[in-house]
Amino acid sequence: MTSTLLSQARVLNPVYDTDQIADVLIIDGIIAAVNGSIVDRPAETEVIDCTGLVLGPGLVDLYSHSGEPGFEERETLDSLLNARSRGGFTRLTLLPDTAPALDHPAQIEWMRTQIRPCAPVQVEYWGALTLGAKGQQMSELAELADAGVIGFADGQPLTNPALVRRLLEYAQPFNKPLAFWCRDPDLTSGGVVREGIAALRLGLPNSPAIAETTALAALIECVADMQLPIHIMRVSTARSVELIRAAKARVCPLLPAPPGCIYC
Numbered sequence: 001m002t003s004t005l006l007s008q009a010r011v012l013n014p015v016y017d018t019d020q021i022a023d024v025l026i027i028d029g030i031i032a033a034v035n036g037s038i039v040d041r042p043a044e045t046e047v048i049d050c051t052g053l054v055l056g057p058g059l060v061d062l063y064s065h066s067g068e069p070g071f072e073e074r075e076t077l078d079s080l081l082n083a084r085s086r087g088g089f090t091r092l093t094l095l096p097d098t099a100p101a102l103d104h105p106a107q108i109e110w111m112r113t114q115i116r117p118c119a120p121v122q123v124e125y126w127g128a129l130t131l132g133a134k135g136q137q138m139s140e141l142a143e144l145a146d147a148g149v150i151g152f153a154d155g156q157p158l159t160n161p162a163l164v165r166r167l168l169e170y171a172q173p174f175n176k177p178l179a180f181w182c183r184d185p186d187l188t189s190g191g192v193v194r195e196g197i198a199a200l201r202l203g204l205p206n207s208p209a210i211a212e213t214t215a216l217a218a219l220i221e222c223v224a225d226m227q228l229p230i231h232i233m234r235v236s237t238a239r240s241v242e243l244i245r246a247a248k249a250r251v252c253p254l255l256p257a258p259p260g261c262i263y264c
Contacts, residue, residue: 003027003045005038012056024055058090063126063153063179063233068114070099077114085120092121095155096128103128103139105147126153126179129167135159138167145174151231153179161218168226179231182219182240187211194236209237216240220247 006024011034013019023038024031025045061084067075084092094111096102102111108125115123127144131137133154141152152171158164158180171178191207193199199206216232220243223230232244 001028001042003032003042005041005045005047006050006055007047009050009053009055012054014057054088056088059088061089061092062231063095063155064092065155066094066098068098069110077111078116081115081119081121081123089121091124093124093126093150095126095153097133097155101128101131101133102126102149103131103133103144105143108144108147108149124150126151126155128152129154129158129178130163135163138163138170141167141170141174145176149176151177151179153231153233155181155233157181157183157185157215159185161222164219164222168223168228168230172226172228175229177229177231179233180219181233182212182215183234184211184215187214209239212237213239213243216243224250 004026006026008021009024011018011020011022011024013034020036022034022036025033025038025041027042064080064084066077066080067073068077068080094102098107100107102108102125108127111123111125125148127141127147127149128139129135129141129152131139133156135154135156135158144152152167158167164180167178188207188211189205191199191205191211193202193204193206195206195208212235219230219232232240235241235244
């Protein structure tokens, strides 16, 4: 029997909605006790001082960018997973904006073969909505669904409403979420920060809030009759939150929306 005591860690437990300083006793890899002070423990227990450290469930990154394949000089899969592990992440989902893009089952399978069996982080994949994640032509959603992708995304705005409508129609049978980044590039006009006093003071090109909200409103109208789960990426305005809240209020009671998704 092996036992370890994590002494005086800040323990976060979202299941019971608690946040406390406590000792955590682990026996043979299983949490045996959590208490303010644990004195009744096996004689050979290893004690680790965790003062100032946080202990909680592993973090999840819903959409992570990978440098491999295509940009290995920036990052490899090994360096990505190691960095995520050190940051407290135990699960991440990779966006398809690699080179080549994750728009075909063969690319998904190749990525899986590159992940070490003992990798410290569980990895899932978004399949590309469009070929090359370029927003022009729909990818083979059925084949990607069969390959086991977690959902579909491009990781960049789609500017063709007709294409968005077709994607929503074709994706319905697969019951997988679609992730959209709502942004109108014509309204953004090269802006790098949100429009406001800070942008004026810093002299940076700005992007108005309506560059996001108009695209989001159009997307909500596209999915209004389809009851398909969608995920809105990179929400950055209060008005967008209001639009999403109103869309969720229209959810059919028989179709509860998963966390982070909306049905309209």
